[in-house]
Amino acid sequence: ANGRIDLTHGGGGRAMQQLVEELFVAAFDNDALNQRNDQAAFDVPPEMLRGGRMVMTTDGYVISPLFFPGGDIGSLAVHGTVNDVAMAGARPLSLSAGFIIEEGFPLSDLKRIVDSMANASREAGVPVVTGDTKVVEKGKGDGIFITTTGIGVVPPGVNVSGDRARAGDAVLVSGTMGDHGVAVMSQRESLGFDTAILSDSAALHTLVADMVAATPDIHVLRDPTRGGLASTLNEIAVQSGVGIALRESDIPVRPEVKGACELLGLDPLYVANEGKLICICAPEHADTLLAVMRAHPLGRDAALVGTCVEDSHAFVTMRTAMGGNRVVDWLAGEQLPRIC
Amino acid sequence: ANGRIDLTHGGGGRAMQQLVEELFVAAFDNDALNQRNDQAAFDVPPEMLRGGRMVMTTDGYVISPLFFPGGDIGSLAVHGTVNDVAMAGARPLSLSAGFIIEEGFPLSDLKRIVDSMANASREAGVPVVTGDTKVVEKGKGDGIFITTTGIGVVPPGVNVSGDRARAGDAVLVSGTMGDHGVAVMSQRESLGFDTAILSDSAALHTLVADMVAATPDIHVLRDPTRGGLASTLNEIAVQSGVGIALRESDIPVRPEVKGACELLGLDPLYVANEGKLICICAPEHADTLLAVMRAHPLGRDAALVGTCVEDSHAFVTMRTAMGGNRVVDWLAGEQLPRIC
Ligand SMILES: Nc1ncnc2c1ncn2[C@@H]1O[C@H](COP(=O)(O)OP(=O)(O)OP(=O)(O)O)[C@@H](O)[C@H]1O
Ligand SMILES: Nc1ncnc2c1ncn2[C@@H]1O[C@H](COP(=O)(O)OP(=O)(O)OP(=O)(O)O)[C@@H](O)[C@H]1O
Ligand SMILES: [Mg+2]
Ligand SMILES: [Mg+2]
Ligand SMILES: [Mg+2]
Numbered sequence: 001a002n003g004r005i006d007l008t009h010g011g012g013g014r015a016m017q018q019l020v021e022e023l024f025v026a027a028f029d030n031d032a033l034n035q036r037n038d039q040a041a042f043d044v045p046p047e048m049l050r051g052g053r054m055v056m057t058t059d060g061y062v063i064s065p066l067f068f069p070g071g072d073i074g075s076l077a078v079h080g081t082v083n084d085v086a087m088a089g090a091r092p093l094s095l096s097a098g099f100i101i102e103e104g105f106p107l108s109d110l111k112r113i114v115d116s117m118a119n120a121s122r123e124a125g126v127p128v129v130t131g132d133t134k135v136v137e138k139g140k141g142d143g144i145f146i147t148t149t150g151i152g153v154v155p156p157g158v159n160v161s162g163d164r165a166r167a168g169d170a171v172l173v174s175g176t177m178g179d180h181g182v183a184v185m186s187q188r189e190s191l192g193f194d195t196a197i198l199s200d201s202a203a204l205h206t207l208v209a210d211m212v213a214a215t216p217d218i219h220v221l222r223d224p225t226r227g228g229l230a231s232t233l234n235e236i237a238v239q240s241g242v243g244i245a246l247r248e249s250d251i252p253v254r255p256e257v258k259g260a261c262e263l264l265g266l267d268p269l270y271v272a273n274e275g276k277l278i279c280i281c282a283p284e285h286a287d288t289l290l291a292v293m294r295a296h297p298l299g300r301d302a303a304l305v306g307t308c309v310e311d312s313h314a315f316v317t318m319r320t321a322m323g324g325n326r327v328v329d330w331l332a333g334e335q336l337p338r339i340c
Numbered sequence: 341a342n343g344r345i346d347l348t349h350g351g352g353g354r355a356m357q358q359l360v361e362e363l364f365v366a367a368f369d370n371d372a373l374n375q376r377n378d379q380a381a382f383d384v385p386p387e388m389l390r391g392g393r394m395v396m397t398t399d400g401y402v403i404s405p406l407f408f409p410g411g412d413i414g415s416l417a418v419h420g421t422v423n424d425v426a427m428a429g430a431r432p433l434s435l436s437a438g439f440i441i442e443e444g445f446p447l448s449d450l451k452r453i454v455d456s457m458a459n460a461s462r463e464a465g466v467p468v469v470t471g472d473t474k475v476v477e478k479g480k481g482d483g484i485f486i487t488t489t490g491i492g493v494v495p496p497g498v499n500v501s502g503d504r505a506r507a508g509d510a511v512l513v514s515g516t517m518g519d520h521g522v523a524v525m526s527q528r529e530s531l532g533f534d535t536a537i538l539s540d541s542a543a544l545h546t547l548v549a550d551m552v553a554a555t556p557d558i559h560v561l562r563d564p565t566r567g568g569l570a571s572t573l574n575e576i577a578v579q580s581g582v583g584i585a586l587r588e589s590d591i592p593v594r595p596e597v598k599g600a601c602e603l604l605g606l607d608p609l610y611v612a613n614e615g616k617l618i619c620i621c622a623p624e625h626a627d628t629l630l631a632v633m634r635a636h637p638l639g640r641d642a643a644l645v646g647t648c649v650e651d652s653h654a655f656v657t658m659r660t661a662m663g664g665n666r667v668v669d670w671l672a673g674e675q676l677p678r679i680c
């Protein structure tokens with residue numbers, strides 16, 4: 001109907017059947033999905049038979065704008081969920097995708113998003129095996145929301161968890177901080193500035209696989225998404241009951257990102273990333289892991305940025321470039337609504 | 341802040357952390373979720389080590405009203421996803437839950453929904469192991485949307501699929517048709533009528549486990565949700581390439597549901613169910629399965645309602661109570677927006 005989603009596309013009848021068939025199933029195309037059952041069935045992966053563990057994760061994507069330099073809501077929904085699986089040191093197996101679409105949404109935009117999602121999924125080697133399509137009345141949604149869930153398998157012997165940071169551990173990041181957030185903000189008309197910065201949105205599971213292969217005993221992995229490096233480190237500090245001492249001059253931030261942040265009065269440490277990870281490991285493993293990360297295309301700018309310390313308050317602190325010391329606190333509210 | 345959700349509750353900072361901790365994690369309370377990692381890790385179930393297969397399914401819940409006689413969006417989101425896992429003949433293992441909440445949504449309603457969800461999950465024995473919380477600006481959502489994903493394991497030797505119906509097979513239903521849809525519609529102010537009908541919303545996995553234990557070779561299982569019995573049978577007919585011949589007088593429909601449908605000009609065969617299943621099996625298994633179903637509290641009104649027939653058009657037809665024959669067609673658009 002004139003190139004827009006209407007309520008029949010979510011109604012459970014023939015119109016929906018056709019949309020699912022011709023748009024979603026055609027794009028995601030894989031054996032499990034092609035069964036067209038209420039659920040996708042697939043074989044148990046070999047690691048599970050050898051003592052691995054299962055993992056499951058979910059995220060809703062409610063971003064604005066839907067398309068941004070370096071990606072869109074579709075690729076982001078795949079990368080974000082693949083990454084949350086990978087942050088267990090796990091191999092991602094498959095994804096589900098639930099779409100909540102607002103009446104009137106252009107079919108051409110939907111197709112662009114689904115194609116991008118299918119591409120990201122194919123590149124990552126993690127198929128979208130099952131999905132759902134709901135349409136809400138105009139004014140009761142915001143274009144499109146996507147909720148992806150991922151499952152994966154942790155290889156036997158790997159035990160990565162946010163509560164395993166210990167005083168003395170090294171804190172590494174896989175690259176520059178703040179690229180995603182700044183790339184998205186550059187697209188918001190209201191902000192009216194333009195940068196050449198692309199989102200870092202990427203699937204990190206092959207990087208993680210290399211790291212785990214080199215050092216199975218990684219303590220913590222986490223991707224600094226909403227709330228950026230600062231928020232994520234505060235979470236880990238509380239979970240593990242340690243302090244974290246950062247060195248500002250060692251934290252990689254692109255000059256363009258630094259510039260944009262100054263313009264906007266933002267701190268890049270609180271700006272979202274979608275293709276970076278934090279790794280916390282025993283100090284004796286830091287060099288090996290840095291080398292492995294730097295050898296991977298997604299870890300070229302990896303750096304050692306700090307150390308875990310004894311601190312019953314679980315504070316994150318930073319020695320600034322000027323030589324002072326400051327607390328890197330939680331974000332009280334939210335800095336940047338709805339960009340990831 | 342004054343009992344309503346605001347944007348900070350989805351912002352990734354301390355306010356969100358606190359909401360997640362005190363509301364969601366407290367209610368869903370289980371070991372995997374309590375790890376508080378980006379993903380939940382848990383052991384591989386024994387069936388998988390003995391040749392079982394994995395299943396995954398997802399559904400978004402965008403219903404109105406959020407509370408209805410016999411349930412609410414929270415219990416529905418658990419039952420619906422548990423059921424889609426069970427319709428593979430599988431044992432559900434765990435759930436994820438993604439929440440998209442509109443700014444201004446009452447915290448008391450959220451708590452009621454989450455508690456109901458936690459109860460449904462506990463009763464079913466299927467934990468919510470991981471979740472996500474996003475808040476959208478006022479006017480960009482509709483109170484609350486929940487997307488649940490479920491995973492499960494198909495016991496070795498079980499092979500249930502929508503393409504396995506064969507001419508000659510028996511078509512069974514586990515109980516009365518249309519209860520959920522009518523219960524929900526009775527709550528819509530605009531319809532202004534009142535019935536004593538409760539939604540049938542229920543988790544069917546223990547019923548399925550009994551059926552599979554008695555007859556591992558069930559051909560098809562599917563829950564007739566959106567679009568009701570008629571739409572679901574049309575899907576199966578196409579998938580399997582068979583016709584389906586129903587007998588109207590054998591299809592159980594409560595008199596109150598029949599009455600309400602007449603009032604509203606609806607056909608109960610197209611009205612949604614949330615605690616019923618369709619089972620298609622070889623004719624020689626029909627009696628055993630009917631007996632097993634009737635012995636389970638959720639299958640007391642189980643009935644044999646039709647037969648699969650050779651038909652290259654894959655039509656669903658019905659011998660009416662009056663003795664005529666009619667095609668039970670696909671729904672062109674949608675009959676009842678957003679009730680399941
Ligand atoms: N957006 C989508 N992307 C990929 N597959 C989809 C999508 N929407 C639906 N599907 C697939 O289509 C099939 C039917 O899905 P559908 O949602 O109609 O069934 P259901 O979940 O049992 O019904 P309901 O959602 O009404 O409860 C499933 O195999 C599902 O994986
Ligand atoms: N509504 C919820 N119900 C249950 N658990 C939740 C809910 N929301 C978040 N969680 C849990 O809180 C933890 C942190 O989730 P959060 O969404 O903040 O992390 P993330 O997905 O890595 O970040 P982001 O969503 O910003 O990408 C996870 O363990 C998650 O399972
Ligand atoms: Mg996440
Ligand atoms: Mg994460
Ligand atoms: Mg569905």
Ligand SMILES: [Mg+2]
Nearest residue numbers: 398399420424
């Ligand atoms: Mg479903």
Ligand SMILES: [Mg+2]
Nearest residue numbers: 038424563565
């Ligand atoms: Mg179903």
Ligand SMILES: [Mg+2]
Nearest residue numbers: 058059472473
């Ligand atoms: Mg999340």
